[in-house]
Amino acid sequence: MARYLWLTQLYPSGLSGTSVKTKHTLEVLLQAGHSVDVVCLHHRSLLRPKLSWPGKPGQIKLWVIEKDVFSAWRLDYVLTHFGLLMSRWPFRIAKMFSNEMVKQLEILISNHNYATIFIDGYAMLQYLPFLQPTNFRSQNYQMPPLIYIDDEDIAELMRQRWSTTENWLMKIFFWWEWQKCLSYERLYLPRIQQLWAISQQTLRRLKTLTSAKAVLMPTVVPIFPQVFKDTAQxxxxxxxxxxxxxxxxxxxxxxxxxxxxxxxxxxxxxxxxxxxxxxxxxxxxxxxxxxxxxxxxxxxxxxxxxxxxxxxxxxxxxxxxxxxxxxxxxxxxxxxxxxxxxxxxxxxxxxxxxxxxxxxxxxxxxxxxxxxxxxxxxxxxxxxxxxHSAKVLIKFFQVQKLSGFIRPTFATQPTQRSRSWS
CATH class of the missing domain: 3.40.50.2000 (Glycogen Phosphorylase B;)
Incomplete structure (x- = not known):
């Protein structure tokens, strides 16, 4: 069974869009018998429920870094984070950087050999420089494949916000964020080995920014067939x-x-x-x-x-x-x-x-x-x-030849010719 390292920008609570996708993808990996080490941020303003996972105890381990990220756009909030507004990277990306996460990654990669490292979410791309073998103590570390899982096309989101907002201050802010996103992508996307996009629209744009294999990944959710009532109004x-x-x-x-x-x-x-x-x-x-x-x-x-x-x-x-x-x-x-x-x-x-x-x-x-x-x-x-079911995601893993999901091939014995008794 394979062991994976999973970096994600949201605690996989299943209570918000991105965390729903992450949580159920992790569940599929665990149900297949694999192990996952998850390093994630948790935004203090969001609920953090206790999670139960399929599989054996210890099959999944979570390292959670608490951080203040989400907040309403108030003047005091902007002034408090003014330095991040001047950052090289988009504001929403810069505020998700954590030295604590870097230290935790160093410890994990120094002590484990992972089959694959998953970069789950746009903000996690900024940690790529800290995933290089030269940054870690182990001299024999073999770099596993780096797979980026797209959560949303943030550059396109900033562009659309810029084009639709009527507030001129926010218009300037979104335009500047859009330009920063484009620079951020040009630097980091060429460093990955695979890109798994969540929609055809994002796939078309992102695949122009990297030579890595880029494919469409199915988003999976569990099914609850007994909930809908046709008498409801x-x-x-x-x-x-x-x-x-x-x-x-x-x-x-x-x-x-x-x-x-x-x-x-x-x-x-x-x-x-x-x-x-x-x-x-x-x-x-x-x-x-x-x-x-x-x-x-x-x-x-x-x-x-x-x-x-x-x-x-x-x-x-x-x-x-x-x-x-x-x-x-x-x-x-x-x-x-x-x-x-x-x-x-x-x-x-x-x-x-x-x-x-x-x-x-x-x-x-x-x-x-x-x-x-x-x-x-x-x-x-x-x-x-x-x-959007688990079987669809498993088939996707097999097609992509993800370590731990590669179907075994068996050498076939040559067929013996039937003897002729003429």
């Missing part, structure tokens, strides 16, 4: 409520789509789930008729089994929306924007709407037709089985 939105695109998309929905839904279905409620919402957003949610703000919910099934339709009104997307895959894994019919379908293996279970009228129309169509909801729910689960 509510909507649900789930996501990290400090993430700018979630906030903007949710406000767009509340202001432009929700009134159209309420007009057709006045009894329908919108359940909003997620942590780290700022007080002004909480106030808006609580004051909007028909909206139930739930905040953090430890068990999604308790809310999802009261849900007829899940929504993902995301206006900017630069990867795969884990919320969409998660909704589908519970058998929920999903209504989303076209750009939020990037990275999906199939469109089963998903309806899209680009304008407020189209978005509301798709929701109202599902709310009005129980049989359509049932059909869409079945298509959602089939989509996950076919494109």
């Amino acid at each position: 509510d909507l649900v939105f789930a996501g990290l409520l400090s993430w700018l695109e979630n906030i903007q998309g949710l406000k767009w929905f509340l202001n432009q789509v929700w009134p159209l839904v309420r007009r057709a279905h006045p009894q329908t409620k919108l359940r909003v789930l997620g942590q780290m919402a700022q007080p002004n957003l909480v106030t808006q949610l609580q004051q909007t008729p028909g909206v139930l703000y739930r905040g953090f919910v430890p068990d999604l099934a308790t809310e999802f089994n009261q849900t007829a339709v899940a929504i993902a009104p995301i206006l900017i997307n630069c990867g795969i929306k884990i919320k969409v895959v998660t909704y589908l894994s519970y058998g929920l019919p999903v209504v989303t924007t076209p750009q939020s379908t990037w990275g999906l293996g199939g469109m089963g279970g998903v309806l899209t709407g680009k304008t407020p009228e189209e978005f509301a129309g798709a929701i109202n169509q599902l709310l009005a037709n129980r049989q359509l909801r049932l059909k869409t729910s079945r298509a959602a689960l089939k989509n996950i089985h076919q494109h």
